[in-house]
Amino acid sequence: MSTPAVRHISECFLKPHRPIEESNKICQLTPWDILLLSYHYIQKGLLFKKPETATRDDQHDFIENLLNKLKTSLSHALSLFYPLSGCLVTRKTQDPPSYAFFVDCNNTDGARFIYAALDMTISDILSPADVPPILHSLFDHHKAVNHDGHTMPLLSIQVTELVDGVFIGFSMNHVIGDGTSYWNFFNTWSQIFQAHQALGHEHDVRILHPPIHDRWFPNDCGRSVNLPYKHHDEFISNFEQPLLRERIFHFSAESIAKLKAKANSESNMSEISSFQSLSALVWRSITRARFLPYEERTSCKMAINNRSRMEPRMPEEYFGNLVQMVSAEATARELVENDLGWAAWQLHVAVANHNDKVVNQSLKGWLESPFIPQIGKLFDPNAVLMGSSPRFNKYGCEFGMGKALAIRSGYGNKFDGKVSSYPGREGGGSIDLEVCLLPHHMIALESDKEFISAVSVSNLPC
Incomplete structure (x- = not known):
């Protein structure tokens, strides 16, 4: 029997719900960030069980309400983690040849939000001994490398509705942050979602440990790092994993x-x-x-x-x-x-x-x-x-x-x-x-x- 395919139903782009301050519209990248240009996006996700009532006649209302709340809280979270709504930009010089990278947090469509569906159950995902390959389809930016952030969103959320569950797949450009940054954002988004749900309306949520965006540069490095290349083909390559x-x-x-x-x-x-x-x-x-x-x-x-x-x-x-x-x-x-x-x-x-x-x-x-x-x-x-x-x-x-x-x-x-x-x-x-x-x-x-x-x-x- 063939495996069902993931169906993309809708998508939109979300920006921070508050305007980005002028001083924050450009985000510089450090050596630690630039080193990851040829790696893949970070892709992690969480599998949830639908509430019991959502498995009956009101499934449509449940998913519509969930998507709206996710979008609203995500927009609020992006106000705190504004670089995730940006895009990579390259500044090149010819003599001598060099590349410099930064994040434009202003001239961008924002973060992508996808709603998809898959005719499989939680048991179909968790019961097999091996992780089923269909899991890769529950994330956006499949096989994308971080350099693709010039033309692809730096953050993409794919919410996939299963028969009895919901999978939230989170793809983040690794140049923007590491695992600590990734989960700090995910947790903050969750805190805002829960606060909005508790009060029944959207509002600004006070976060006890907001992100620190002042990027660290080593001594004598300056605030810009130049790579000695003429074209990105010299330092970017795609990686095809073997059958695993x-x-x-x-x-x-x-x-x-x-x-x-x-x-x-x-x-x-x-x-x-x-x-x-x-x-x-x-x-x-x-x-x-x-x-x-x-x-x-x-x-x-x-x-x-x-x-x-x-x-x-x-x-x-x-x-x-x-x-x-x-x-x-x-x-x-x-x-x-x-x-x-x-x-x-x-x-x-x-x-x-x-x-x-x-x-x-x-x-x-x-x-x-x-x-x-x-x-x-x-x-x-x-x-x-x-x-x-x-x-x-x-x-x-x-x-x-x-x-x-x-x-x-x-x-x-x-x-x-x-x-x-x-x-x-x-x-x-x-x-x-x-x-x-x-x-x-x-x-x-x-x-x-x-x-x-x-x-x-x-x-x-x-």
């Missing part, structure tokens, strides 16, 4: 506590964190699943938030990109023949050594010889990359339908060995891992005893 299997593996708080205790006991330490212990398990297990020759080197890269690493510390409300990768490396023999504690300690050291000096040294080197990384060339086939974070308040985003049932992602930035971490729905320190692997690697991982013994059963309410 995607699975969600759930780890209860109890299972993760056991991994942490085991890692610290085996390394005779006490500093190894829960997430470092879980990442070590994933690194070892995927390396075994790949059957790497013992002499080959493998790495585990972890996305790290530089806000807490810088001196002075940057606030979490900083809106932009302050994320970097730290990496631990070993031969396949070292990783497989040593225990979990050994691997977790390598990751702990990599994280502990990442400080303000390292951050500024890496930026200094890039400014001396700037380049744009290409996602297809950056990650070798022996690497594991731990992305996203279980610390983000993802299940705190509610839009009148109660707590989300699940978090899912789109096509963007996936390859063999990409692992995204989400908080478990039940909270308490539980974690869900979205693992992307080549099919034969996934089969081997599913048979890995150490890995599977740590996986917990997740009972999602459908």
Whole structure:
């Protein structure tokens, strides 16, 4: 039986409900932002269950009311996060050749809002062992890279109505912000939605932790970064992911506590964190699943938030990109023949050594010889990359339908060995891992005893 197709029913563009101040109409981009020009948009979404009454005769009224409230609250949220309503603009010079980028927050259509429908149920989405490929169609900007923000909206929301649920897919240009910025916006939008719903009318909502838009530039950098290129074809390329299997593996708080205790006991330490212990398990297990020759080197890269690493510390409300990768490396023999504690300690050291000096040294080197990384060339086939974070308040985003049932992602930035971490729905320190692997690697991982013994059963309410 063929899979139903997503039907786009309507779309519109939304702007901030308040005019943008003159001083805010141009947003400069930092080196951290520009480095992501050839990556994909961030694509994450939440799956909600329709209220029981909405599954009967008043489905039309329910979805109409929901869409109107989402649009109104989104417009209010854009007043606080105004760069998301802008577009990328390039300033070029010929002699010497250079590119400079900024965001025009004024001369733009705004953020795109799409209403779509899909004749599938929540069970169709959550019951299969693998994440169904139809999930990629629940997001706008499929396969778009961030440089496409010159002609595509920097933010696009797709609300897809299912038979018994609603999926809200959020595509944000990664040049505008990192995961911390992404979820700060999502949570703020939710807060405004709930405040409007509680009072029964729209109004300005006081946000306790509004975004900070004063972008951070390293010393002696100035407020503009120029790339030594003549044409964007020299630094932008499209990345086509191979055929992958995607699975969600759930780890209860109890299972993760056991991994942490085991890692610290085996390394005779006490500093190894829960997430470092879980990442070590994933690194070892995927390396075994790949059957790497013992002499080959493998790495585990972890996305790290530089806000807490810088001196002075940057606030979490900083809106932009302050994320970097730290990496631990070993031969396949070292990783497989040593225990979990050994691997977790390598990751702990990599994280502990990442400080303000390292951050500024890496930026200094890039400014001396700037380049744009290409996602297809950056990650070798022996690497594991731990992305996203279980610390983000993802299940705190509610839009009148109660707590989300699940978090899912789109096509963007996936390859063999990409692992995204989400908080478990039940909270308490539980974690869900979205693992992307080549099919034969996934089969081997599913048979890995150490890995599977740590996986917990997740009972999602459908």
